[in-house]
Amino acid sequence: MTETDPATRPGGRTARVRSEVLAAVEAELAEHGYDALTIDAVAARSGVHRTTVYRRWKTVAGLLVDLLGAGADDAWEPPDTGSLEGDLVALNREVHAALTARPSITQAVIAASFRTPEAAGALTTFWQDRYARSALVVTRAVARGEIPAGTDPQQVLLCATAPLYHQLVLLRRPLPRSAADRFARIAAASVG
Amino acid sequence: MTETDPATRPGGRTARVRSEVLAAVEAELAEHGYDALTIDAVAARSGVHRTTVYRRWKTVAGLLVDLLGAGADDAWEPPDTGSLEGDLVALNREVHAALTARPSITQAVIAASFRTPEAAGALTTFWQDRYARSALVVTRAVARGEIPAGTDPQQVLLCATAPLYHQLVLLRRPLPRSAADRFARIAAASVG
DNA sequence: TCCCTAATGCGACGAATGTTGCGTTAAGAT
DNA sequence: ATCTTAACGCAACATTCGTCGCATTAGGGA
Numbered sequence: 519m520t521e522t523d524p525a526t527r528p529g530g531r532t533a534r535v536r537s538e539v540l541a542a543v544e545a546e547l548a549e550h551g552y553d554a555l556t557i558d559a560v561a562a563r564s565g566v567h568r569t570t571v572y573r574r575w576k577t578v579a580g581l582l583v584d585l586l587g588a589g590a591d592d593a594w595e596p597p598d599t600g601s602l603e604g605d606l607v608a609l610n611r612e613v614h615a616a617l618t619a620r621p622s623i624t625q626a627v628i629a630a631s632f633r634t635p636e637a638a639g640a641l642t643t644f645w646q647d648r649y650a651r652s653a654l655v656v657t658r659a660v661a662r663g664e665i666p667a668g669t670d671p672q673q674v675l676l677c678a679t680a681p682l683y684h685q686l687v688l689l690r691r692p693l694p695r696s697a698a699d700r701f702a703r704i705a706a707a708s709v710g
Numbered sequence: 711m712t713e714t715d716p717a718t719r720p721g722g723r724t725a726r727v728r729s730e731v732l733a734a735v736e737a738e739l740a741e742h743g744y745d746a747l748t749i750d751a752v753a754a755r756s757g758v759h760r761t762t763v764y765r766r767w768k769t770v771a772g773l774l775v776d777l778l779g780a781g782a783d784d785a786w787e788p789p790d791t792g793s794l795e796g797d798l799v800a801l802n803r804e805v806h807a808a809l810t811a812r813p814s815i816t817q818a819v820i821a822a823s824f825r826t827p828e829a830a831g832a833l834t835t836f837w838q839d840r841y842a843r844s845a846l847v848v849t850r851a852v853a854r855g856e857i858p859a860g861t862d863p864q865q866v867l868l869c870a871t872a873p874l875y876h877q878l879v880l881l882r883r884p885l886p887r888s889a890a891d892r893f894a895r896i897a898a899a900s901v902g
Numbered sequence: 903t904c905c906c907t908a909a910t911g912c913g914a915c916g917a918a919t920g921t922t923g924c925g926t927t928a929a930g931a932t
Numbered sequence: 933a934t935c936t937t938a939a940c941g942c943a944a945c946a947t948t949c950g951t952c953g954c955a956t957t958a959g960g961g962a
Contacts, residue, residue: 530958530959530960531909531910531957531958531959532908532909532910532959535909535910552824553825553826553827556948556949557949557950558948558949566910566911567910567911567912568911568912568950569910569911569912569913569950569951569952570909570910570911572949572950572951573909573910573951574909574910576950628824628880629824632744632820632821632824632825633745633824633825638882641880642881642882642883645880645881646881673889673892676873676876676877676893677869677873677893677896679876680872680873680875680876680877681868681869681872683872683875683876683880684868684871684872684875684876685868685872687880688820688833688837688875688879689834689837689838690830690834691834697865700865701865701868701869704869704900707900708896708899708900722928722929722930723927723928723929723939723940724929724938724939724940727939727940748918748919749919749920750918750919758940758941759940759941759942760920760941760942761920761921761922761940761941761942761943762939762940762941764919764920764921765939765940766939
């Protein structure tokens, strides 16, 4: 099952083109932001022809989805600090870092998700996976007897991370990391 | 100071055109959703000429911003039920209703805010105003001695409403109204 | 090394999008 | 009732976006 489809050629030039294009996307994102992220601009910067980008990625959203996938860590695991509060604080700091990075790929993909269904699908899949894995911090806390059994993991995680997304993405206002920590503590206390 | 700019003509035909166009926007939004919301489609539906729409509203985002402004209630006040928890529950129900309406103008404007800066500005202004007014429910609770003085209103409000936006807008998953109530209670308890 | 063909490059095309100049209509002041 | 001109209608134009057919390049197996 390790064999690849013989009709495809992922090596050599194809791989080089892909990395060049994705690098161009990131650079363009850093310089001019998501608004100026055009297929033509990416193609021109990468030196790859317009048609090639259109054929392989189809849309701007496709480019961002690929970039998100390339950067995604399949081995990602939620932090394990020994306490629910510590875990949530660490989680929130990851989210905070992802949303305040410049350029923030997450922010760009969120913006793209409002344009094409594929980007929206990719994003919800990504988050669904992340939240499913993160549920571990809650079940561990239950196992430790820290919080009552039957606690809904999704509710705790939403309570912790949602304010960050809302403030930084929708309200578009700055949020210090200390505030991120505070929301994590509130979420932990809400089930304590 | 009640006199209007003599160089402008808000009455008669101009007003009629505006209402026809905004009605077309809402109808188009209800039928085909935000994706299909094109200047041309709106113009064709309203019977107004393309050029007119381009000149007065410039972009799709401009149309939605105007629609948001037309629907905004300047006399809006936060609910006053007598308790912080009751107020927050009522507030969350308003947010929940706005986000689950079909079509949801709020959802459409959020989508538009990721395209053009004007829409983003209009939205942040709108929310800033709403959150500023909503702070009253917290200060009232402080005055009643329900919660300690010095409580940050913004933090409480974020804690209550953010999960709704996150789940319904970004995660794109359904959220029953009972869950909205629950998040309001958590927010109230976090400062109790 | 040679051969097959997937992947890319290239140019041209059509469609959608946005702009401009000018004539026409009607709001509102006199 | 008359006049001025803001707002609108109209058509032509420019630009951007996405697609298609065909030539060229280069992976990777024989």
